[in-house]
Amino acid sequence: MKIRILSAADVNAALPMSKAIAAMRRAFGQLSAGETNAPLRARLAAEKGVTLLMPAYLKQSREMGVKIVSVYGDNPSLGLPVVNAAVLVLDPQTGLPLALLEGNSLTAIRTGAGGGLAADLLARQNATTVGLFGAGAQARAQLRALMAVRNIAQVYLISRSRQSAEKLAAEIAVWPNAPAVTLAKSPRQAVKNADVVITATTSAAPVFNGADLKPGTHITGVGSFTPQMQEVGAAAVLRAKVVVDSREACLAEAGDIIIPNAPIHAELGEIINGQKPGRQSAEEITFFKSVGVAAQDAATAAAALAEAERLELGTVVDLG
Numbered sequence: 001m002k003i004r005i006l007s008a009a010d011v012n013a014a015l016p017m018s019k020a021i022a023a024m025r026r027a028f029g030q031l032s033a034g035e036t037n038a039p040l041r042a043r044l045a046a047e048k049g050v051t052l053l054m055p056a057y058l059k060q061s062r063e064m065g066v067k068i069v070s071v072y073g074d075n076p077s078l079g080l081p082v083v084n085a086a087v088l089v090l091d092p093q094t095g096l097p098l099a100l101l102e103g104n105s106l107t108a109i110r111t112g113a114g115g116g117l118a119a120d121l122l123a124r125q126n127a128t129t130v131g132l133f134g135a136g137a138q139a140r141a142q143l144r145a146l147m148a149v150r151n152i153a154q155v156y157l158i159s160r161s162r163q164s165a166e167k168l169a170a171e172i173a174v175w176p177n178a179p180a181v182t183l184a185k186s187p188r189q190a191v192k193n194a195d196v197v198i199t200a201t202t203s204a205a206p207v208f209n210g211a212d213l214k215p216g217t218h219i220t221g222v223g224s225f226t227p228q229m230q231e232v233g234a235a236a237v238l239r240a241k242v243v244v245d246s247r248e249a250c251l252a253e254a255g256d257i258i259i260p261n262a263p264i265h266a267e268l269g270e271i272i273n274g275q276k277p278g279r280q281s282a283e284e285i286t287f288f289k290s291v292g293v294a295a296q297d298a299a300t301a302a303a304a305l306a307e308a309e310r311l312e313l314g315t316v317v318d319l320g
Contacts, residue, residue: 003097006304006314008105014307015106017148020113020300021120025272026061027299028117031246032269035059038294048072056294057092063302064092067103067294087301099305099314103297108141110300111292114245114268115198115220116145118288121271121278122243123196123218128153131184131194133207133231135159135168138200138222143172146196146220152179156190160201188212196220204229204255210236215283222290227258232287234260240287241265241279245296253291 006014030036038056045051049072057064069085076082085103090096119127127150132139135157146152155172159165162183169181184190187208191197194217199207201223210233213219219240224231237256242264244250250257250264257264266276268288279286308314 001096001319002316003319004099004305004308004314004316006099006101006308008102010308010313011101011105011109011304014311014313015109015300015304017109017113017116017145019303019307020109021116021145021148023299023303024110024113024117024296026063027058027293027295028114028245028267028269029272030058030060030269031293031295032267032275033273036295041294048074054294054297056298058295058298061299061302062092063298064090065298065301066090067107067297069103087297089301089305099301099308101301101304104137106297106300106304107292108137110296111138111222111290112141112145113300114290114292114296115142115222115288116149118220118243118268118290119146119196119218120149121268122286122288123150124216124279124282125150127195127218129193129195130155130179131190131197131208132157132200133159133187133190133198134200134223135161135164136200139168139198140171142198142200142220142222144175146198147175147177147179150196154193155179155181156184156193157181158184158187158190199223199231201231203231206233206236207231208233208236210234210239213239213285215285217285218279219285219287220290221256221287224255225253225291227253227255229255230259232256232289234262236285237262237287240285243268243271243278243286243288245290246293249291249293250289254289256289
């Protein structure tokens with residue numbers, strides 16, 4: 001029995017954003033069509049942290065995997081990340097393990113790609129300006145994904161740390177087709193000029209005033225992940241057509257939607273499958289809320305494995 005092991009560098013090489021967005025289209029389409037088997041994630045608690053198991057099988061595309069995510073709050077004192085993940089790809093015909101992928105990079109790419117797909121379906125075609133809240137790995141991934149589907153010329157960047165914002169601005173400057181980056185002096189400056197607003201922070205309170213949004217803005221919210229967190233406030237959400245990755249998951253976890261009791265227009269997969277309309281006017285404000293689902297991991301891991309096999313990336317180990 002042979003298994004291919006892919007490092008973070010291998011995952012990034014094997015999963016360019018265009019391929020990741022295509023994988024998200026498959027994943028969300030099947031999720032909303034009832035063509036996935038994704039049991040509720042299991043929680044395994046230990047003295048110092050918790051480990052989550054997230055399995056999924058996509059019936060139409062026959063993609064199957066399990067993500068294992070550990071969250072250990074004391075890890076920084078040991079020089080280790082708080083969150084660590086790995087994804088195991090399984091053969092749905094035999095159950096044999098096919099690959100083991102570094103999971104943090106895969107998670108960043110698949111979450112970014114979900115936001116990119118939503119922007120492709122919901123943002124105005126002529127969107128060129130972004131208000132970006134956050135300067136971490138997910139802010140990077142969301143911006144890269146957006147740039148894969150729209151011609152972005154200007155980014156207004158705002159972060160709690162000036163240093164992290166300056167670091168990200170310097171990185172963006174050397175990206176291919178890099179947009180101009182302005183370090184916003186206030187949330188209002190970032191939002192009032194934006195065609196697309198991206199929130200990728202850990203804030204429990206709204207990071208901008210929804211009244212500052214101009215008509216036609218698209219919002220992607222990926223930071224808040226508990227019923228108590230509200231990164232995008234009621235003033236913004238209640239002005240918007242709300243689209244989610246999963247109704248069930250967002251109604252259980254997304255404070256952005258739970259707190260204002262916001263009506264959900266559609267799952268992203270329902271728009272992909274033609275069951276619900278996306279943007280219907282240039283003036284409409286749209287909001288995509290993502291908390292992440294296991295089908296995303298299974299689809300992107302399978303896509304990364306296929307490309308890694310083609311490019312001969314990673315290390316193949318014979319387990320005997």
